[in-house]
Amino acid sequence: MKTTTQKLTFTAIMIALSTVLSMIPAIQLPFGGKATLLSMLPVMLIAIKYDLRWGFFSTFAYSLIQLALSLAKVLSWGLTPWVLLGCIMLDYILPYTFLFVAGAFKNSKNGILLGVASALIIRFLLHFLSGIILWDSLADNGFACILGSITYNGSYMLPELIFTLVATVILLKTPQTKKLFFEK
Numbered sequence: 134m135k136t137t138t139q140k141l142t143f144t145a146i147m148i149a150l151s152t153v154l155s156m157i158p159a160i161q162l163p164f165g166g167k168a169t170l171l172s173m174l175p176v177m178l179i180a181i182k183y184d185l186r187w188g189f190f191s192t193f194a195y196s197l198i199q200l201a202l203s204l205a206k207v208l209s210w211g212l213t214p215w216v217l218l219g220c221i222m223l224d225y226i227l228p229y230t231f232l233f234v235a236g237a238f239k240n241s242k243n244g245i246l247l248g249v250a251s252a253l254i255i256r257f258l259l260h261f262l263s264g265i266i267l268w269d270s271l272a273d274n275g276f277a278c279i280l281g282s283i284t285y286n287g288s289y290m291l292p293e294l295i296f297t298l299v300a301t302v303i304l305l306k307t308p309q310t311k312k313l314f315f316e317k
Contacts, residue, residue, distance in 0.1 A: 144179050144191050151176040152198050159296070160289050165203070165224060166260065168292040171300050173232055177252055180236030181245055181314055188233035196229030216267050223263035228256040242305050245314055249301050250294065257290040 154172035161167045176195045180188020200221060207220060235252040238244030264282025304310040 147175040147179050148195050166289045168289040174297050177232050177235035180233040181239045185236050188236045192233040193230045196226045199229050200225040219267045228259040231255045253294045260286040
């Protein structure tokens, strides 16, 4: 019972911390997308600390919170029902849920870095697909849309990736926080 309570408490704190950090943009783009100062790391830490299944449900909960925080803005864009559904799935539910992948290689420091990078690259790819599938259908720009999606989504996801990897390296080298990654 004690370990379940600790696990739930840790998870709630990490989701709350990720949510608060997501509200502090370092780079904010006009049509969604922002680089934050480490908002993904606490929620990815859940999957690293525990397991992929627990991480999946935790990151799914986090994705719903991110959607709830942005829903009014997304609804104001006047999207068709299918584009709105696609936006919800490709820009919120799937990218934030796939952050659980950070726990896939958690047995070493390099594995943790690989997992964090993989999770953020998957998030980028999903946003990139959203740009091609959803926004190209509205603009009908062909190749320009592919380049635009890479540029737009890369402009905030690359800094997010760099910030998060640097912070992860620092945390893994710090004895006081290293145990967050390796202790159950």
